[in-house]
Amino acid sequence: MAKKILITEDSPTMRSLIVSTVQAMGDFQVVEAANGFEALRILPREKIDLVITDINMPDINGLELVSFIKKNEQYRRIPLFIISTEGSERDREKGMALGADAYLVKPFSPEELQKLIRRFLG
Amino acid sequence: MSEKNSPSAIREFLGEAEDIFEKLNLDLVELGERADSGESDPDLLNSIFRGAHSLKGLAGMFGFDDIGELGHHMEGLLDNLRLGKVPLNEILVETLFDALETLTRLVHGKGEKEDFTLDIKPVLGRIDSVLHGGAGQAKAQILEGVDLDPALLSVLTEFEEHRLLENLKKGRNLLKVKASFDLSSFDRDLADLTALLKKEGEVISTLPSASEDLSQGISFELLVGTARTPEQIASLAERPGLEVVPLVGAEGEKGAPAGKMREEASAEPALDTHEESGSLRSISRMVRVDIEKLDVLMNIVGELVLAKGAISDMVDRLKAQGNIELGADLQKATRILERRLEELQKGVMEVRMVPVSQLFDKLTRIVRRVAGEYGKKVGLEISGADTELDKLIVEELSDPLVHIIRNAIDHGIESASERSAAGKSEKGTIALRASQKGNHVVIEVADDGRGIDVDRVRQKAVSKGLISKGADLGREELLDLLFLPGFSTRDEVSELSGRGVGMDVVKNNISSLSGMIEIDTRKGGGTTMSLTLPITLAIIKALIIKVCERTYAIPINSVMETLMIDSSAIRTIERREVIELRQTTLPLIRLGRVFNLPDGDRKRERSFVVVVGLADKRVGIIVDELMGQQDVVIKSLGEALSFVRGFAGAAELGNQKTILVLDVGGLITETLRGEAAAHV
Numbered sequence: 085m086a087k088k089i090l091i092t093e094d095s096p097t098m099r100s101l102i103v104s105t106v107q108a109m110g111d112f113q114v115v116e117a118a119n120g121f122e123a124l125r126i127l128p129r130e131k132i133d134l135v136i137t138d139i140n141m142p143d144i145n146g147l148e149l150v151s152f153i154k155k156n157e158q159y160r161r162i163p164l165f166i167i168s169t170e171g172s173e174r175d176r177e178k179g180m181a182l183g184a185d186a187y188l189v190k191p192f193s194p195e196e197l198q199k200l201i202r203r204f205l206g
Numbered sequence: 207m208s209e210k211n212s213p214s215a216i217r218e219f220l221g222e223a224e225d226i227f228e229k230l231n232l233d234l235v236e237l238g239e240r241a242d243s244g245e246s247d248p249d250l251l252n253s254i255f256r257g258a259h260s261l262k263g264l265a266g267m268f269g270f271d272d273i274g275e276l277g278h279h280m281e282g283l284l285d286n287l288r289l290g291k292v293p294l295n296e297i298l299v300e301t302l303f304d305a306l307e308t309l310t311r312l313v314h315g316k317g318e319k320e321d322f323t324l325d326i327k328p329v330l331g332r333i334d335s336v337l338h339g340g341a342g343q344a345k346a347q348i349l350e351g352v353d354l355d356p357a358l359l360s361v362l363t364e365f366e367e368h369r370l371l372e373n374l375k376k377g378r379n380l381l382k383v384k385a386s387f388d389l390s391s392f393d394r395d396l397a398d399l400t401a402l403l404k405k406e407g408e409v410i411s412t413l414p415s416a417s418e419d420l421s422q423g424i425s426f427e428l429l430v431g432t433a434r435t436p437e438q439i440a441s442l443a444e445r446p447g448l449e450v451v452p453l454v455g456a457e458g459e460k461g462a463p464a465g466k467m468r469e470e471a472s473a474e475p476a477l478d479t480h481e482e483s484g485s486l487r488s489i490s491r492m493v494r495v496d497i498e499k500l501d502v503l504m505n506i507v508g509e510l511v512l513a514k515g516a517i518s519d520m521v522d523r524l525k526a527q528g529n530i531e532l533g534a535d536l537q538k539a540t541r542i543l544e545r546r547l548e549e550l551q552k553g554v555m556e557v558r559m560v561p562v563s564q565l566f567d568k569l570t571r572i573v574r575r576v577a578g579e580y581g582k583k584v585g586l587e588i589s590g591a592d593t594e595l596d597k598l599i600v601e602e603l604s605d606p607l608v609h610i611i612r613n614a615i616d617h618g619i620e621s622a623s624e625r626s627a628a629g630k631s632e633k634g635t636i637a638l639r640a641s642q643k644g645n646h647v648v649i650e651v652a653d654d655g656r657g658i659d660v661d662r663v664r665q666k667a668v669s670k671g672l673i674s675k676g677a678d679l680g681r682e683e684l685l686d687l688l689f690l691p692g693f694s695t696r697d698e699v700s701e702l703s704g705r706g707v708g709m710d711v712v713k714n715n716i717s718s719l720s721g722m723i724e725i726d727t728r729k730g731g732g733t734t735m736s737l738t739l740p741i742t743l744a745i746i747k748a749l750i751i752k753v754c755e756r757t758y759a760i761p762i763n764s765v766m767e768t769l770m771i772d773s774s775a776i777r778t779i780e781r782r783e784v785i786e787l788r789q790t791t792l793p794l795i796r797l798g799r800v801f802n803l804p805d806g807d808r809k810r811e812r813s814f815v816v817v818v819g820l821a822d823k824r825v826g827i828i829v830d831e832l833m834g835q836q837d838v839v840i841k842s843l844g845e846a847l848s849f850v851r852g853f854a855g856a857a858e859l860g861n862q863k864t865i866l867v868l869d870v871g872g873l874i875t876e877t878l879r880g881e882a883a884a885h886v
Contacts, residue, residue, distance in 0.1 A: 094260075095222060095260045095263065095264060096218070096222055097215075097218045097219050097221075097222045097264055097267075098260075098263060098267065100215075100218060101215070101267055120414075121392070121393045121396075124392075124414055124424060125389065128389070128419075139363070140256055140259055140260075142256070143393075143412065144412050144413070144414060145361075145363055145366075145411075147360075147361045147362070147363060148361050148412065148413045148414060149414070150361075151357075151360065151361045151413065152413070152414040158419065169259060169262060169263050169266075172364075174364050175363050175364060178360060178361070178362075178363075181360060182360055182361065190262075190263040190266050190267065191263075191266030191267045191269075191274075
């Protein structure tokens with residue numbers, strides 16, 4: 085069965101850019117969440133193989149989502165990428181310290197994202 | 207992803223950027239209002255920061271370096287502001303407005319042409335000077351010496367750390383509020399709890415609790431800064447199972463589940479358990495649609511309406527041929543079709559309607575900026591912002607309203623000293639009002655300035671050779687002169703409101719929307735400009751008429767009544783034809799003359815008069831035949847024919863024939879102005 089990637093990003097344009105980049109790879113299924121709350125809803129319902137999340141979001145921020153996933157017995161093994169912006173190094177370091185597996189800095193190229201996904205989902 | 211920006215991706219970018227601008231603008235207006243006190247709401251700052259941040263991220267992905275760079279600088283400034291490193295003041299807010307203005311122009315430019323750019327150095331310079339002029343190059347404070355769980359600190363963003371410190375500085379208690387929710391409704395319930403806590407202090411962060419199995423529900427830990435004690439918070443929240451733990455400051459049994467004592471107090475309303483079906487719903491229920499898609503839908507609906515008209519014709523023909531039974535059946539079916547079509551048409555029309563607040567919000571920015579440019583104090587009062595209009599009309603209204611507002615601030619509102627000398631408050635007021643009146647929406651821009659001096663208008667018109675010295679013109683006729691091309695009451699055209707655009711252009715813009723503009727002014731008491739506009743432009747009911755063997759359509763919403771008159775009832779006053787109608791004199795128009803048709807001057811024994819009106823103006827149009835009402839789809843005449851006067855557009859009739867739709871507003875003004883000119 086095709087592996088499933090959960091994309092959490094509050095900007096619809098950014099989200100659709102990431103989604104189309106993933107879909108262009110052909111072999112993955114995509115689940116979208118517009119905020120951390122939606123991601124929390126999706127996690128117990130779908131078998132997710134990889135999470136990609138933005139840091140700066142309303143409600144719960146990306147770091148809180150990382151902390152939740154990486155401390156939860158059921159989800160901690162799911163690889164997780166954080167997306168951050170130039171200039172927010174401190175938040176990025178915190179994300180990595182909380183257990184994120186990789187990070188991307190906006191703007192990134194489709195190839196960068198695809199390479200990273202392949203590294204974790206081979 | 208910058209090499210291949212598809213048109214649809216760009217459109218999506220524009221749409222989202224527009225949304226961000228709209229939100230930023232509102233937020234900045236609010237920030238401006240708080241600038242006097244120097245104290246700002248952290249949620250507001252964070253929302254502004256996120257707007258700039260999202261825009262920067264988006265621009266980067268599309269390779270729009272200029273937007274990215276400006277967004278980056280703006281974000282830098284906002285970051286310093288929210289971390290308390292630069293003070294909140296008027297100059298900072300102005301700089302942010304400047305940056306937003308430039309961003310808006312950049313994004314609009316790219317919408318037209320992807321490689322559009324602007325020189326952003328001036329605004330970058332302003333941002334930098336605010337940043338470096340600020341008190342603080344202070345290093346970010348670090349949460350040392352605060353005895354907190356490192357696990358808790360590890361999930362806080364830099365901003366949240368700053369907020370935590372600020373709360374401690376204010377001597378507030380730091381509490382951890384832990385609550386559990388059902389998975390089907392946690393977002394709503396959590397939002398309720400958060401709103402309640404915000405009234406008592408500040409919610410610094412919201413952390414979902416990791417230790418549980420999500421399918422059993424979900425818990426959150428909220429970090430709260432408040433002057434209240436844990437017990438007070440627990441009793442306010444009234445939630446069974448709520449735990450309030452003091453972290454710093456508050457005395458209390460550490461870890462006591464203070465909420466437990468309320469456990470019996472209120473049973474939670476039964477939660478519906480539609481988890482399976484409801485859980486993946488997104489929180490927003492809005493869809494963003496390109497207006498062009500709606501235009502296509504509207505056109506299809508329009509064509510269906512026409513097709514239905516053709517079927518109705520066939521019903522009549524069947525009946526005339528004696529096929530009564532089939533005719534009646536077909537008529538029944540057609541009626542059902544007609545009702546459903548009406549609903550469909552109404553539905554599509556409703557989707558196109560947007561509140562005028564979309565426009566008014568942008569105008570608050572204009573008022574603020576223009577008032578600043580002229581060094582005047584002006585407040586804006588808005589009412590009726592939820593009045594709805596067709597999106598297309600709202601878009602087209604933007605330029606005329608900006609012009610009217612510029613005029614009001616430049617020419618209308620007096621300087622503070624002049625105002626206090628006249629016994630008025632120093633701060634002038636502009637009121638923007640919208641209201642629905644039947645099929646029309648009236649938008650008024652009213653200022654409480656010096657009003658228009660009608661005598662000066664007359665002098666000016668005489669000196670410009672527009673009227674002769676002795677011309678006998680009424681007050682209203684004199685005010686109408688303001689709409690003549692090239693008219694300006696100021697001796698030197700102000701650089702800002704001049705711009706080569708006069709009220710004549712505003713008037714033409716409004717006419718092309720089948721609308722009308724009127725002035726009401728009192729010397730010393732202010733001026734009100736009223737725009738009367740149709741609610742929608744797409745499909746209208748029209749009265750089909752015939753004049754000199756030509757067919758025209760008159761939009762039914764401007765038809766007041768139709769009369770049949772004898773030619774003897776027509777009188778001529780000062781070379782103008784009029785009739786008496788219920789004790790008033792109604793000026794008449796002969797379309798044959800206006801449009802220079804062959805036979806245009808031929809008088810008939812009996813003719814019909816269609817009385818048309820907009821706002822409180824009335825004119826009678828003399829026609830040869832009334833052909834009945836019909837739905838028509840109005841199409842623009844296009845750029846190439848935009849100079850043609852007297853027509854609002856072309857319309858298709860069911861039988862594939864195209865006819866012209868009269869521009870009632872234009873004809874009325876033309877006729878009434880013609881009257882004024884006839885006096886000269």
